[in-house]
Amino acid sequence: MDIVFVTGNRGKVEEARSILGERGITLTQVECEYPEVQADELEVIAACGARWAAKRLGRSVVVDDSGIFIRALNGFPGPYSAYVQRTIGNQGILKLMEGVEDRYAVVKSVIGFCEPGCEPLTFTGVLEGAVSDRERGTHGFGFDPIFEVCGRTLGEMLPHEKNLISHRARALRKFADWL
Amino acid sequence: MDIVFVTGNRGKVEEARSILGERGITLTQVECEYPEVQADELEVIAACGARWAAKRLGRSVVVDDSGIFIRALNGFPGPYSAYVQRTIGNQGILKLMEGVEDRYAVVKSVIGFCEPGCEPLTFTGVLEGAVSDRERGTHGFGFDPIFEVCGRTLGEMLPHEKNLISHRARALRKFADWL
Numbered sequence: 001m002d003i004v005f006v007t008g009n010r011g012k013v014e015e016a017r018s019i020l021g022e023r024g025i026t027l028t029q030v031e032c033e034y035p036e037v038q039a040d041e042l043e044v045i046a047a048c049g050a051r052w053a054a055k056r057l058g059r060s061v062v063v064d065d066s067g068i069f070i071r072a073l074n075g076f077p078g079p080y081s082a083y084v085q086r087t088i089g090n091q092g093i094l095k096l097m098e099g100v101e102d103r104y105a106v107v108k109s110v111i112g113f114c115e116p117g118c119e120p121l122t123f124t125g126v127l128e129g130a131v132s133d134r135e136r137g138t139h140g141f142g143f144d145p146i147f148e149v150c151g152r153t154l155g156e157m158l159p160h161e162k163n164l165i166s167h168r169a170r171a172l173r174k175f176a177d178w179l
Numbered sequence: 180m181d182i183v184f185v186t187g188n189r190g191k192v193e194e195a196r197s198i199l200g201e202r203g204i205t206l207t208q209v210e211c212e213y214p215e216v217q218a219d220e221l222e223v224i225a226a227c228g229a230r231w232a233a234k235r236l237g238r239s240v241v242v243d244d245s246g247i248f249i250r251a252l253n254g255f256p257g258p259y260s261a262y263v264q265r266t267i268g269n270q271g272i273l274k275l276m277e278g279v280e281d282r283y284a285v286v287k288s289v290i291g292f293c294e295p296g297c298e299p300l301t302f303t304g305v306l307e308g309a310v311s312d313r314e315r316g317t318h319g320f321g322f323d324p325i326f327e328v329c330g331r332t333l334g335e336m337l338p339h340e341k342n343l344i345s346h347r348a349r350a351l352r353k354f355a356d357w358l
Contacts, residue, residue: 038215038224038262045217076266080259083217087255092275096267 001179002026004061006034006053011141012064012168018159019169023176030057042067042079046112047120054114062175066109066168068093068143070131072102081143090135090146103130107147107154109168111175123178125170180358181205183240185213185232190320191243191347197338198348202355209236221246221258225291226299233293241354245288245347247272247322249310251281260322269314269325282309286326286333288347290354302357304349 003020005013005027013029020027034049034056046065053061067081073096077084084092097103107127114120127149135145137155140162145155154162163169182199184192184206192208199206213228213235225244232240246260252275256263263271276282286306293299306328314324316334319341324334333341342348 036217038217038259040262073271074266076263076271078262078266080217080262083219083257083259084255087253087257088275092252092255095275095277096271098274 002028004028004030004053004057004059006030006032006049006057006061006063008033009064009141012066015159015163015166015168016062016064016172019163019172020176023179025176025179027062030061032056034063036065038079040075040079042108042110043112043122043124045079046110046122047114050112050114050120050122054116054118054120058116060113060115063112064109064168064171065112066107066142068105068107068147070097070105072097072100072104085142090143093131093143093146094134097131097133103132105129105131105147107143107167109166109171111171113175121178123171123174125167125172125174127165127167127170181207183207183209183232183236183238185209185211185228185236185240185242187212188243188320191245194338194342194345194347195241195243195351198342198351199355202358204355204358206241209240211235213242215244217258219254219258221287221289222291222301222303224258225289225301226293229291229293229299229301233295233297233299237295239292239294242291243288243347243350244291245286245321247284247286247326249276249284251276251279251283264321269322272310272322272325273313276310276312282311284308284310284326286322286346288345288350290350292354300357302350302353304346304351304353306344306346306349 042065049063069075111123129149136153221244228242248254290302308328311327315332
C-alpha cells in the first residue's frame, strides 16, 4: 500500500519510511505547501492540513505536525516549533532555559490522515523528557539535539534507537494499527 | 459611520477609537475568534481574518494583526507575537536579547478591512525602533514596555503621544484616508 506524505521535511520522511516499512506501507513524498492555521493544538493544524491536501491532490494523504512543549515556558514553542527553529533555533531555546531548574518538556507528533471527501483523522504520539543544557549529538533534526530522554538526547541516538521510542514513531504506529 | 472591529484586545480598541474618532468614525467591538493562518506576513493573516469575519457576521469589519520583528532574532517573534507574549512574555524576549548588540526592531500593524462578498483590503503601518534592555513604562500593552523610539519606550508614552507615531495609528490613518 502506498500513501502520499505531504511535507517538505526529508527527516520526517526517512523516519516514517523506516517505521511504516515494517508494516508493508510505502510512502511517496509530495512537497506541496499547505496552509497551517494558528492553533494551540497540533491536532487542529494536522487535521486542517490533511483535509486541504487531500482535496488539492485528490488522493489520500498524511501530514505530520510536531512540536516541543516546554513546561517552564508555558508550552512554548509548541505549535510554532518550526518557525522558532527557523528564527531563534536551538541556541535561542537554550538561552531561554538558562538558569531554569524545571527542564521538563514533551515532544509531540500528530499524524493527520485524510481521504478525499472524508473527514480527517489524527493520531498522536507523545514522548516525555527534558531540555538538555547544550546541543548534543548529530543525528536527527530540529530539536533532537536538545531534547533528552534518560540522559541521552534524540540527537545522540541512532535512527533505529530513536524510532523505537520517538513521538513520531508512536503516532505512526497508531496510524498503521488503524490502517 | 460605524464599523465593527473584531478583536478580543481592549487596548487595540481604545487606540483605534481615539485615532478614528478624529475622522468621525465610531467603532463597535465584537469579540469573535477568527481562525488565523500560519504565515510569515501579517497582511495574509489580516486579510484571511477579515474575509472570514465579514462572512460570519454579514457586516463590514476591520481586524488588526500586529507584531514585533527583531532583526537579531531573524524577525522573531513576528506573526506569532501574541502567542509569544502569552508564553515567554517580555522577560523571555529580553533574555533572548541579553548580550546582543544589534537591538534594531520594527513593530508593524496591519488593518484588514472586508465588506461581505468582497475581497479584503489591508493597510500597513510600520514603526522603527529598538528593543530596550529592560521593561520601562506602564502605558499601552503587549511589547510596548520593551520597544523604544528615540530613547523612550512606547510604555513610557501617554496614549496621545503613542497615537501620534505608532504603527497602529499609521495603519489606521491609511485606512481612514482610503475610507
